[in-house]
Amino acid sequence: MNSFLSQEVPLSWYLMLSAVLFSLGVTGFLIKRNLITVFMSIELMLNAVNLSFVTFAHQWHAVKGQIFVFFVMMVAAAEAAVGLAIIIAVFRARATLAVDRIDLMKL
Amino acid sequence: MHLVLFLVFAGFCLAGAINLLLQSHPINSALSLIVVMASLAVLYLLLGAEFLAAAQFIVYAGAIMVLFTFVVMLLNAGREERTLGSRAARTIGFPAVVAILAVLATVILHLQGMGTAGLSQGITTTEELSTVLFTKLLLPFEVTSVLILIAILGAVALARHGHGEREETPAHHETPERTVAK
Amino acid sequence: MTILQFFLWSVLKVAVVTVVMLLGVAYTVLLERKLVGRIQNRWGPNRVGPFGLLQPLVDGAKSFLKEDMIPAGVYKPLYVLAPVLSLGCALISIGVVPFGEPKTGPGGLDLFEISNVNIGLLVILGITSIGVYGIALAGWSSNNKYSLLGSLRSSAQLISYELALGLSLVGVVLVSQSFNLRVIVEKQAEKGIVTWNIFGGFQFVAFFIYLMAAYAETNRSPFDLPEAESELAGGYNIEYSSMKFAMFFMAEYANMITVGCVATLLFFGGWTSPFGNLIDPPQNVFAHALFPMFWFVGKVFCFLCLYVWVRGTLPRFRYDQLMRFGWRFLMPLAILNIVATSLWLAYR
Numbered sequence: 001m002n003s004f005l006s007q008e009v010p011l012s013w014y015l016m017l018s019a020v021l022f023s024l025g026v027t028g029f030l031i032k033r034n035l036i037t038v039f040m041s042i043e044l045m046l047n048a049v050n051l052s053f054v055t056f057a058h059q060w061h062a063v064k065g066q067i068f069v070f071f072v073m074m075v076a077a078a079e080a081a082v083g084l085a086i087i088i089a090v091f092r093a094r095a096t097l098a099v100d101r102i103d104l105m106k107l
Numbered sequence: 108m109h110l111v112l113f114l115v116f117a118g119f120c121l122a123g124a125i126n127l128l129l130q131s132h133p134i135n136s137a138l139s140l141i142v143v144m145a146s147l148a149v150l151y152l153l154l155g156a157e158f159l160a161a162a163q164f165i166v167y168a169g170a171i172m173v174l175f176t177f178v179v180m181l182l183n184a185g186r187e188e189r190t191l192g193s194r195a196a197r198t199i200g201f202p203a204v205v206a207i208l209a210v211l212a213t214v215i216l217h218l219q220g221m222g223t224a225g226l227s228q229g230i231t232t233t234e235e236l237s238t239v240l241f242t243k244l245l246l247p248f249e250v251t252s253v254l255i256l257i258a259i260l261g262a263v264a265l266a267r268h269g270h271g272e273r274e275e276t277p278a279h280h281e282t283p284e285r286t287v288a289k
Numbered sequence: 290m291t292i293l294q295f296f297l298w299s300v301l302k303v304a305v306v307t308v309v310m311l312l313g314v315a316y317t318v319l320l321e322r323k324l325v326g327r328i329q330n331r332w333g334p335n336r337v338g339p340f341g342l343l344q345p346l347v348d349g350a351k352s353f354l355k356e357d358m359i360p361a362g363v364y365k366p367l368y369v370l371a372p373v374l375s376l377g378c379a380l381i382s383i384g385v386v387p388f389g390e391p392k393t394g395p396g397g398l399d400l401f402e403i404s405n406v407n408i409g410l411l412v413i414l415g416i417t418s419i420g421v422y423g424i425a426l427a428g429w430s431s432n433n434k435y436s437l438l439g440s441l442r443s444s445a446q447l448i449s450y451e452l453a454l455g456l457s458l459v460g461v462v463l464v465s466q467s468f469n470l471r472v473i474v475e476k477q478a479e480k481g482i483v484t485w486n487i488f489g490g491f492q493f494v495a496f497f498i499y500l501m502a503a504y505a506e507t508n509r510s511p512f513d514l515p516e517a518e519s520e521l522a523g524g525y526n527i528e529y530s531s532m533k534f535a536m537f538f539m540a541e542y543a544n545m546i547t548v549g550c551v552a553t554l555l556f557f558g559g560w561t562s563p564f565g566n567l568i569d570p571p572q573n574v575f576a577h578a579l580f581p582m583f584w585f586v587g588k589v590f591c592f593l594c595l596y597v598w599v600r601g602t603l604p605r606f607r608y609d610q611l612m613r614f615g616w617r618f619l620m621p622l623a624i625l626n627i628v629a630t631s632l633w634l635a636y637r
Contacts, residue, residue, distance in 0.1 A: 169418025
């Protein structure tokens with residue numbers, strides 16, 4: 001009982017999880033046809049990468065790895081603000097969110 | 108205990124990510140992404156990054172995803188048609204995904220000297236984090252604040268542009284067909 | 290202490306706190322109806338039980354027994370999830386609130402706090418920010434344009450005021466140099482009322498901002514736009530009936546209590562007495578454990594009365610006034626407060 005409770009997890013499992021999440025994010029980016037969901041897949045990829053940053057920070061006892069995650073979060077926030085504003089602008093011009101119909105580089 | 112918590116929340120993560128792909132309605136996808144992010148916050152906590160766990164929860168789950176659901180609600184985005192992606196995605200994309208995963212998996216499985224994570228190991232306190240952030244990495248920190256400011260201005264500019272356009276052509280919203288044809 | 294004992298104690302604490310919290314919610318409703326009644330020169334509920342004390346039980350039974358209607362066009366999974374999410378978030382955040390002396394239980398156990406978290410304050414902020422989903426999803430899944438407009442209106446309000454709320458707390462964190470609620474309280478305990486953050490820490494501006502933002506966050510008057518029943522006929526919860534409506538209602542009052550608790554901890558010295566160490570702490574074990582509880586509950590009670598007083602006094606803001614107040618007044622004021630506090634801490 002006690003050995004089960006104090007069992008530790010190898011860090012490579014965390015890295016594996018991160019890799020799988022990243023691949024799922026890429027897959028979502030490829031198969032989703034809605035602009036907003038495509039954008040969400042990008043966020044998923046960013047999150048997966050963050051997980052491996054935190055794992056490596058734990059491995060090397062380095063605070064800088066965690067601070068990098070902090071920066072990634074800020075960039076993701078900025079990206080979400082601008083990206084969603086662009087999505088709204090595209091929707092106003094085209095009245096659709098399907099990526100197949102948004103294939104011209106002008107509004 | 109660590110093992111149990113890891114398995115449970117890693118399971119939530121994977122289930123959420125897979126559900127994100129399977130759901131056809133954007134709002135369901137958004138909710139599954141929130142599940143992924145919240146479970147990731149717990150995993151950060153297990154790895155001893157408590158401030159990051161809170162930041163992940165507040166910034167991602169509480170702010171960014173609220174923005175996403177807000178936009179989904181605002182645009183009343185409906186179900187998407189199911190496809191398997193474009194031809195480029197099918198021919199290059201999926202093999203590439205499999206290749207990336209395979210490469211990453213082999214590298215990770217052959218990693219030497221990776222430690223383990225347990226409940227008894229120390230946590231990074233907010234003080235340690237902020238000491239490094241505000242002394243050694245002050246310049247990047249300030250640059251990101253400028254980046255955020257620019258992003259805000261960009262978002263406002265985009266939103267205002269659309270607003271002005273609508274005022275010029277008030278018939279815009281009644282005739283979406285015309286705009287699509289254009 | 291073995292892990293099993295720890296687990297059992299935690300379950301017990303969670304159960305007791307949840308029951309007390311729900312009872313508190315029920316009787317806050319009664320308190321509000323009574324006090325607003327007196328403010329408007331009428332009696333308030335006084336028929337069921339002595340002084341109307343059984344009124345909450347009867348109200349609860351009524352909402353249970355009403356027909357639980359689910360309109361035809363709703364998106365059912367989210368329609369059911371939304372009130373649960375709302376109430377859940379409102380109840381969870383009490384889990385990190387300490388409401389009594391530490392280490393009073395057997396074996397140095399924290400009897401008066403479910404969990405002592407290093408980042409307690411951030412946990413509360415995070416859970417509050419998740420609460421927005423309850424309202425947003427309720428309006429969207431109801432498939433009703435009035436619901437949708439109401440929920441967009443109120444989520445915009447919550448998001449806007451969350452910023453001011455978070456920024457107002459930065460001053461307190463700067464003064465007490467910790468996110469741990471227990472540490473924040475202990476820093477204020479020294480000389481009682483003089484060293485409370487609101488006076489000794491010069492955080493009265495922060496307290497003012499926090500109070501305003503918290504009223505908006507909990508959808509209370511004068512910012513109760515989400516449920517402006519007299520002019521907008523309700524908002525996000527217009528399609529809800531019976532127990533699901535009651536859950537939104539309870540979530541609002543649970544949030545009120547949480548906000549009162551947080552304000553007490555951050556600005557008013559938590560469970561410590563206002564006289565500091567002028568009066569010796571009682572030696573009796575029970576008195577030693579219960580006296581702090583008394584102060585804590587008393588302070589939270591004062592906050593609840595303040596809520597009701599404001600509701601009985603002030604008219605409702607208009608929506609544009611609400612937004613302008615949040616963004617153009619509270620936000621800059623909060624930033625100024627942070628700058629002033631840091632300057633004061635650097636050069637004192």
